[in-house]
Amino acid sequence: RKxxxxxxxxxxxxxxxxxxxxxxYSNSASQSFFWYRQDCRKEPKLxxxxxxxxxxxxxxxxxxxxxxxxxxxxxxxSKLSDSATYxxxxxxxxxxxxxxxxxxxxxx
Amino acid sequence: DTGVSQDPRHKITKRGQNVTFRCDPISExxxxxxxxxxxxxxxxxxxxxxxxxxxxxxRLLSDRFSxxxxxxxxxxxxxxxxxxxxxxxxxxASSRTGxxxxxxxxxxxxxxxxxx
Numbered sequence: 484r485k486x487x488x489x490x491x492x493x494x495x496x497x498x499x500x501x502x503x504x505x506x507x508y509s510n511s512a513s514q515s516f517f518w519y520r521q522d523c524r525k526e527p528k529l530x531x532x533x534x535x536x537x538x539x540x541x542x543x544x545x546x547x548x549x550x551x552x553x554x555x556x557x558x559x560x561s562k563l564s565d566s567a568t569y570x571x572x573x574x575x576x577x578x579x580x581x582x583x584x585x586x587x588x589x590x591x
Numbered sequence: 592d593t594g595v596s597q598d599p600r601h602k603i604t605k606r607g608q609n610v611t612f613r614c615d616p617i618s619e620x621x622x623x624x625x626x627x628x629x630x631x632x633x634x635x636x637x638x639x640x641x642x643x644x645x646x647x648x649x650r651l652l653s654d655r656f657s658x659x660x661x662x663x664x665x666x667x668x669x670x671x672x673x674x675x676x677x678x679x680x681x682x683x684a685s686s687r688t689g690x691x692x693x694x695x696x697x698x699x700x701x702x703x704x705x706x707x
Contacts, residue, residue: 491631515694526682526698527634570633574694577647579624581633 484509487573489582497590500561504585506571507553515574516547518556520567521584527570530556561589593617595699597683603705604673611669612702616685623666624696625658626682627651634682640666641688673706680704 489506496502508516516533531538533545533554544557554571568584596615604610616623622641626634637656638648642663652658655673660666670677680703684696 487633489633517695526700528698529695532695577639578636578649579694579696580636581626583631583633 486510486575486580487571487582489571489585491583491585493586493588495588495590496561498561498563500589501557501559502561502587503558504556504569504571504587505553506555506573506582507551508571508573508575508580509552510573510575511549511552513552513573513575516545516554517572517574518543518545518554519570519572519581521570522567527581530569558587561587563589563591565589595683595685595697597681597699597702599702600700601703601705603707605707606673606675608673609669609671610673610704611667612681612683612704613665613667614683614685614699615665616683617687617697618664620685620687620697621663622686622688622694623660624684624686625666625668626684628680628682628701629678637668670704673704675706678704678706 518530519527520530521527533547537546542559546555566588570584571582598613624639625637628634640660655671658668680701682701683699686696
């Protein structure tokens with residue numbers, strides 16, 4: 484079983500839409516969780532850390548469900564500039580495990 | 592620019608040749624990571640250092656791969672006797688332990704390796 488699993492998409496949504504991505508992880512001892520954004524042929528960039536209580540940064544909301552072992556990312560009021568691949572990252576201790584990424588395209 | 596830097600950005604080599612990549616982390620970061628990424632996949636962990644100590648190596652890291660961080664600052668990743676399957680983007684990331692933002696990784700632009 485993979486450490487981290489994501490729906491690869493693609494998700495094609497109109498501008499202004501709300502879109503949600505989920506990511507499941509297998510190691511219940513995982514301690515740190517992140518969402519990264521990766522544009523085509525660029526390096527991943529940190530979007531936000533995911534805290535147990537959930538956290539929000541502008542149009543982006545991240546949540547963690549330890550009981551079900553998943554993390555989620557909600558994007559409200561999608562912009563064209565949100566088009567990218569979103570990677571969830573889980574750290575169970577000494578390694579960081581990345582999902583395969585979910586591709587998002589926001590359509591005018 | 593105080594971000595993570597990698598050199599070279601692109602490398603084309605023939606099968607069987609050795610290649611070496613360099614990563615310069617953010618200066619106050621004590622942890623340094625190497626990843627490999629192929630098209631359509633997320634980054635795969637290869638190895639990481641805390642200061643000069645190599646603390647973890649992935650099973651993906653065959654004997655042809657070696658990484659060093661001799662002074663706890665920059666790191667090198669060497670691939671010996673390259674194979675076509677080594678073609679990928681090699682990403683370096685760094686992070687700082689301690690404090691609220693522990694282990695947030697910042698990535699360099701990557702070195703794209705093509706093995707002919």
